[in-house]
Amino acid sequence: xxxxxxxxxxxxxxxxxxxxxxxxxxxxxxxxxxxxxxxxxxxxxxxxxxxxxxxxxxxxxxxxxxxxxxxxxxxxxxxxxxxxxxxxxxxxxxxxxxxxxxxxxxxxxxxxxxxxxxxxxxxxxxxxxxxxxxxxxxxxxxxxxxxxxxxxxxxxxxxxxxxxxxxxxxxxxxxxxxxxxxxxxxxxxxxxxxxxxxxxxxxxxxxxxxxxxxxxxxxxxxxxxxxxxxxxxxxxxxxxxxxxxxxxxxxxxxxxxxxxxxxxxxxxxxxxxxxxxxxxxxxxxxxxxxxxxxxxxxxxxxxxxxxxxxxxxxxxxxxxxxxxxxxxxxxxxxxxxxxxx
Numbered sequence: 387x388x389x390x391x392x393x394x395x396x397x398x399x400x401x402x403x404x405x406x407x408x409x410x411x412x413x414x415x416x417x418x419x420x421x422x423x424x425x426x427x428x429x430x431x432x433x434x435x436x437x438x439x440x441x442x443x444x445x446x447x448x449x450x451x452x453x454x455x456x457x458x459x460x461x462x463x464x465x466x467x468x469x470x471x472x473x474x475x476x477x478x479x480x481x482x483x484x485x486x487x488x489x490x491x492x493x494x495x496x497x498x499x500x501x502x503x504x505x506x507x508x509x510x511x512x513x514x515x516x517x518x519x520x521x522x523x524x525x526x527x528x529x530x531x532x533x534x535x536x537x538x539x540x541x542x543x544x545x546x547x548x549x550x551x552x553x554x555x556x557x558x559x560x561x562x563x564x565x566x567x568x569x570x571x572x573x574x575x576x577x578x579x580x581x582x583x584x585x586x587x588x589x590x591x592x593x594x595x596x597x598x599x600x601x602x603x604x605x606x607x608x609x610x611x612x613x614x615x616x617x618x619x620x621x622x623x624x625x626x627x628x629x630x631x632x633x634x635x636x637x638x639x640x641x642x643x644x645x646x647x648x649x650x651x652x653x654x655x656x657x658x659x660x661x662x663x664x665x666x667x668x669x670x671x672x673x674x675x676x677x678x679x680x681x682x683x684x685x686x687x688x689x690x691x692x693x694x695x696x697x698x699x700x701x702x703x704x705x706x707x708x709x710x711x712x713x714x715x716x717x718x719x720x721x722x723x724x725x726x727x
Contacts, residue, residue, distance in 0.1 A: 412446055412447075414449065415448070415450070415473035416450055416452060416457065417432065417452065417629070418453075418466070419453055419454075419629075420460035421453055422453070422607065425453075425607075426603075427534060427606075427627055430658045430661045430662065431532060431654050431658035432451070435650060438653070439650050442650050443646050443647070447643060452472075454583075460478060460582070460583065461581060463476055464481075464485060464486075464528070464630070467528060468527055473631065474531060474631050478562060478625060478627055479522075479564070479626050480564035480565075480566065481562065481563060483564045485526055486522050486526065487564070488517075488522045488706065488711060489512075490626075491508075491518075491702075492507070492508040494623060495565070495569045495695040496699070497621070497721065497724065498538065498624075498724055499621070500537065500659075501536060502659040504624060504724070505535040506723075507726075508533060509533055510726075511719055517716055524633075528633060530628055530651070531628075531630060532652075532655045533627060533629075533655055534626075534627045534658050535627075536624045536625050537600045537624070537662060539598040539622045539624055540600070540601065540622065541617045541622055542599055542609075542613045542617075543557065543613070543616075544612055545595075546596070546614075547615055547679075548616070548681050550687050551691060554574060555574035556575070556576070558576045559596050560580055560585055561598055562581075562582075563579045565623055566623045567579065569622055569623050573694065578594050580594075582607055583607075585597060585599075585607060586607060586608060589609065596615075601670055602669050604669075605669060605672060610672070610678060611676055611677075614679065615680075617680065617681055617683065618680045619682050620691070703717045
């Protein structure tokens with residue numbers, strides 16, 4: 387009798403009539419980033435996205451959140467997401483510029499005035515059939531969930547005065563890497579690549595003289611208190627912030643879940659750039675109250691800055707073209723996307 391039962395089950399399995407019990411469709415994903423607790427991007431976007439995805443999927447997708455480099459350093463989060471150690475990872479492409487060089491198009495100086503203008507233009511290129519989705523994300527095996535291009539970066543120093551553009555000559559300025567390095571060099575400065583969490587200690591110790599940084603992040607990383615001078619109204623570049631998921635994991639989701647997550651991602655991107663732009667004026671006043679002296683470059687300085695910005699973008703595209711990457715094509719696509727905003 388026992389042998390007959392085993393034979394019967396084997397036959398049913400072979401013809402597809404017997405299926406083993408299916409595990410619950412619910413999944414709890416690990417979301418990891420390098421942002422300090424309370425960072426505006428996490429508050430405006432990350433937590434909102436997790437909550438809304440859980441609602442939109444009827445609880446099928448839930449999350450455990452690991453901020454502040456709990457699961458890995460900022461520079462390693464792309465690799466950790468690709469390998470599956472992290473399910474949804476915070477990736478700053480300039481920290482992995484060898485893997486994502488084309489994304490620096492949104493980090494080039496002088497091309498936009500607001501976070502939303504750059505963010506929505508970048509999102510257009512990085513999703514669906516956009517050139518960055520095809521040429522940057524797909525080869526890395528990841529997919530964009532939501533994004534933010536930070537408001538135009540300003541120059542800040544810990545003690546050395548900023549009086550004109552020549553003040554930057556010789557200064558060691560922190561950059562996020564990528565195109566920002568070329569921007570600093572174009573003004574005679576010395577770029578020092580480092581992740582944002584390392585900046586407070588480096589500025590305090592004098593390892594760097596200052597940084598290119600956005601207003602909001604200066605407050606989030608508690609840097610305003612050790613900063614003395616800064617610029618307003620400039621665009622010395624920016625940084626693209628993304629959260630990505632591996633394509634391998636993405637393909638395990640049902641079409642309905644994929645659609646829900648994509649729609650929430652789009653809403654999150656619009657939400658965070660709008661809130662970030664709304665905060666700009668208030669952030670400047672908070673920084674001023676911390677004792678930071680601001681300067682705005684005009685006249686001959688303005689001419690020098692504008693000329694350098696154009697040259698940095700041109701050289702960036704040409705170098706990528708020489709490496710067989712579509713630098714000029716991506717630059718043109720980004721400018722066209724900016725115009726459509």
